[in-house]
Each structure stands twice: as C-alpha cells, then as structure tokens.
Amino acid sequence: MADLDKSQASEELVGIRNTLNEYREAYYTKDAPLVEDNVYDKLYNRLLEIEGKYPDLITPDSPSQLVGDVTNDDFNKVTHDIPMLSMGDVFSEDELSEFNDRIEKNVGHEVDYNVELKIDGLAISLVYENGILVQGSTRGNGTIGENVTENLKTIKSIPQKLSKPLSFEVRGECFMSKKEFLNLNERREKEGLQVFANPRNAAAGSLRQLDPKNTADRKLDTFIYTIVTFDDLNIKTQSEALKTLEELGFHVNPTSEVTTGLQGVKDYIDKYDQIRDSLDYGIDGVVLKVNDLSIQRNLGNTVKVPRWEIAYKFPPEQAESIVKEITWTI
Numbered sequence: 001m002a003d004l005d006k007s008q009a010s011e012e013l014v015g016i017r018n019t020l021n022e023y024r025e026a027y028y029t030k031d032a033p034l035v036e037d038n039v040y041d042k043l044y045n046r047l048l049e050i051e052g053k054y055p056d057l058i059t060p061d062s063p064s065q066l067v068g069d070v071t072n073d074d075f076n077k078v079t080h081d082i083p084m085l086s087m088g089d090v091f092s093e094d095e096l097s098e099f100n101d102r103i104e105k106n107v108g109h110e111v112d113y114n115v116e117l118k119i120d121g122l123a124i125s126l127v128y129e130n131g132i133l134v135q136g137s138t139r140g141n142g143t144i145g146e147n148v149t150e151n152l153k154t155i156k157s158i159p160q161k162l163s164k165p166l167s168f169e170v171r172g173e174c175f176m177s178k179k180e181f182l183n184l185n186e187r188r189e190k191e192g193l194q195v196f197a198n199p200r201n202a203a204a205g206s207l208r209q210l211d212p213k214n215t216a217d218r219k220l221d222t223f224i225y226t227i228v229t230f231d232d233l234n235i236k237t238q239s240e241a242l243k244t245l246e247e248l249g250f251h252v253n254p255t256s257e258v259t260t261g262l263q264g265v266k267d268y269i270d271k272y273d274q275i276r277d278s279l280d281y282g283i284d285g286v287v288l289k290v291n292d293l294s295i296q297r298n299l300g301n302t303v304k305v306p307r308w309e310i311a312y313k314f315p316p317e318q319a320e321s322i323v324k325e326i327t328w329t330i
C-alpha cells in the first residue's frame, strides 16, 4: 500500500465503488450475481485496504458503510430492534489463529467454540408471540428488512405454532437444497424462463416473491441458529440454544460440535471441506462461535459484526460440483 498516494487512491476508490455497487445491485435486487463471491470479496477487501489508509476518503454511499442486502421497495419494511449483523470473514488458518488469540487474550483463558456449517442461503428473522409466528423478515441492511411473513409461512420446516407459548425472536438461514435447485431450474428451462445461477440466488429469488403461492412452489428450507430476545429460558451456551430450538420444533443443522481451543475447529473444517460436495445444501464455510453466552455478551459486537464469532470461508466451490449427482445427504 506504501506505493499509492492519495490522489491515485481516490481515483481507484471511485472505480471500485462503482463496480461493487453494480455487483450489489445485481446480487441483492435481481438475485442474479455478475461475479463469484471470491471476486467480490477480493475487490471489497481492496476497498477496505484503501479506505483504511485514507479514512477521509470514505463516503456514506461506499459499500463499506452498508451492511448486507439491499431491500426491494415492493415489500413492507421491518425494523430489527436488535440489528441483524453480518460476520467477520477469515480465509486462512493463520487468520483463524489470530482470531482465537484475540479471544483468549481478551478472556484470559482457552474457550469452547460451538462450530457450525455456514449455510449458503439468506438470513431470516422469525418473531413469535405466545408461541405463534407473527412476523418473518429478511436481514435487509441489518436494521431494515423486508416483511416476508406470508412467504415464510409456506415453508414446511418453519413452525407456525411452537411446542411452548414463548414470545421471542429467532434467526436462521433460509436455503434451497441442491436437489430442489436442479428441479426448479429444469422446470424454468422448460418454461423458457431464466435459470438461477446457484441455490442461494434461487432461495433469495423464491423468498422475495410477491405472491406467497410462488414461494410455496419452491420448496425452501431453513436452519435456525440463534435465539435473540427470549423470556428467561436459562440457556447458558450456544449449543444449549440449538438443542432448545430443536425441542421447540425448529429445523436445526445436525452437524454442529463443541470443541475446546482451535485444533477441534481445524479438524471440523477439514472434515466438512472434504464432504462439502456431497451435502444436499450449499455451504460456503464454517462458523465458530464462543459457546459460553456470558462470554459472548462480554465480548460484544462492533458496529457491523460480533466479536465472539468468525466465519472461516472455503475457497469457491467448483461450479460443476453443484450439479454433480448427490451421492448421499447428511
């Protein structure tokens, strides 16, 4: 970075911002990406690098100032009282160790992690009152999401009535299985419609249908991973929260594990990087969360991401592996 003077930096930033905003528009409002994630991530990291060196060049419309998806004006808006944050990303085991070192330095000892697959879908929020689903929404920009309650009610794995009359909010990932993605694209091709690029865009496009009947046709699924606001359920860890969510009737991904320190996380990453292609749903990495909820609370969040979790991103899946025959599912 030493080589870049301020005027060159300013010029490069204008180009990067325009390109990234073009990518975001295609990705979030048309659910049809122009580039693979890793291309977007690289350009986005260059933006952060330059803005980090010249903070006074940061503009309010810079992609670095926006969190998550762009919302579509056709939907009513929902305000997330507790923002739906994104996650910090790391791309190497060294960066993973740096994250772990920061946590251990802050906490003063080794911590247990709850390690989960990073489902490649779109984040959703579900609000229940006395055990009844009253509102479902997308992440949107983290603070303002789209009200897609009627669409989410068509998804079989989302309970409309819980096994207990609880009033709380849960969050998770809405996704489309690879099998359903193949079937949907075959149907669309026969009907002369544009096919979806990948299961994540098919899920986003299907959830954000104005007519819930269209969503119902698309066989979406969910994995719920967080209890946000809750009556005192006396839950102490993330792994307990997942168990409670399952007991309440939510679809919870069965592969998460609790590990102490980093070696277990690395073993988990290696295991699922190997069998990734044979899963019937897309994953783009592994999420490690400090398992103890009181330590999570003490570590807190930055403006955009929690300090107590990180997403380790796999290298992009080879396109043909998505359409490869599914050998077995988890």
Ligand SMILES: NC(=O)c1cc2c(=O)c3cc(F)ccc3oc2nc1N
Pocket (backbone or CB within 6 Å): 084, 085, 086, 087, 116, 117, 118, 119, 120, 121, 123, 173, 225, 226, 287, 305, 306, 309
């Ligand atoms: N894609 C995922 O499979 C996945 C995503 C998130 C998040 O985005 C996420 C964001 C937060 F602010 C806090 C916890 C989270 O936990 C998460 N856990 C997961 N398993």
